[in-house]
Amino acid sequence: MQFPIRVYYENTDAGGVVYHAQYLNFFERARTELLRTLSFSQQKLFAEKIAFVVKKIEIDYKATARLDDMLIIETEIVKLKKASIIFKQKLWREKECLTEATVTVACVNLEKMKPIVIPDVILVQLQAVGSF
């Protein structure tokens, strides 16, 4: 899935470029939108005390995004396990890949903050969009 992001002042720092932690926000928005296309919202899951939480991120910063840039985030599911999902995400400005991340998210019960198996109804939908 491809998702557009516009860079605003809030995303930049005194170096004149996008602050490095902001890319994680951008990637999270894109994963959320991927999940939204699967017809379940995180707020509904949240009501059932289920959430996807980030367990591991590897991120490479190749070039910097700047104020006013219009970026595209490409998100794909590269591995689907019983209790976790591995995403590969790339952030593009036109034909240049600025940042690349591998993100592992786990399904958890929010009250106990313990990993749980991804509910079947969600798993089936994730399998349909995965690239594996």
Place this chain on the structure above:
Amino acid sequence: MQFPIRVYYENTDAGGVVYHAQYLNFFERARTELLRTLSFSQQKLFAEKIAFVVKKIEIDYKATARLDDMLIIETEIVKLKKASIIFKQKLWREKECLTEATVTVACVNLEKMKPIVIPDVILVQLQAVGSF
């Protein structure tokens, strides 16, 4: 109460100064620390589904803070009502007041997001530190 704040990259923007919304974060930290000195934590209140939420802010930006600045926030309670508190907050860099805010926070029940009367045990403590 006086509370120190250091400015980091995360607080700045491409204009080379502290991003305007970050001052609200700084002021919130200082209000939280004032409440903490009163021997109740917001997390404990949160467990009882009580929170203080911001209802109104008036903020004047007089001069800009910059990366690496060490700032001081001065916080005082100027009015204490049954269900709300009015704070006056000033942000200083040495002898220069950079920003000044009047912040009204209301006591709410988090589940219903409805205003409630400030619990007596808290009210008594707030009265002891107020400047009125």
Place this chain on the structure above:
Amino acid sequence: MQFPIRVYYENTDAGGVVYHAQYLNFFERARTELLRTLSFSQQKLFAEKIAFVVKKIEIDYKATARLDDMLIIETEIVKLKKASIIFKQKLWREKECLTEATVTVACVNLEKMKPIVIPDVILVQLQAVGSF
């Protein structure tokens, strides 16, 4: 002008709602987009060492926005002075106005951080979109 905002996890806090300082980010995005429609980008101004900086904000929080909400920000210029602009901004979720702000921004020279007169080429365009 009307501008849509989606609420993501990054905008929320442990109270389960949008963190109060995040509304300033939302309003800033909308002002930037209003300026963008006038065919000058803030990055171009930035290259000329000119920026619009926030001098004063009055914000009323009436009701809370939540995760996954799709919001609309309505922005209008209510006063245009030689060196500053006053915006009135409202944030809507469907027919409910959640937050309302009056924002004064001043035109400054970024190197000296001193107020300057708004360049004529910009002023003429701002006059065309103002509601006064």
Place this chain on the structure above:
Amino acid sequence: MQFPIRVYYENTDAGGVVYHAQYLNFFERARTELLRTLSFSQQKLFAEKIAFVVKKIEIDYKATARLDDMLIIETEIVKLKKASIIFKQKLWREKECLTEATVTVACVNLEKMKPIVIPDVILVQLQAVGSF
């Protein structure tokens, strides 16, 4: 070096815990403080158009930090190259390690955003604090 961090509302999300991207802010503060102990500030470097920018992060989220937590970040330099530094950083709440990161930062010229060799005066000081 050990650096304390207090968790405020601004750092949390609707899941009730610290938002995953905020840990990068925390780690950045700790790296900045390590550099500050070496008697050069990033603002001074910035004036000379030199900055350290993040090139790569690997971060493991083991357990979640929460509102009001007092955390400690442990930062060490594990490798020092001609144009980059590799930090190992751990975030602790008492005896529990909540998050662990390996962060590669490169020395760059801010105007050209090109990697440059770390100035000798800095390199010598970094060698003195490194754990290698």
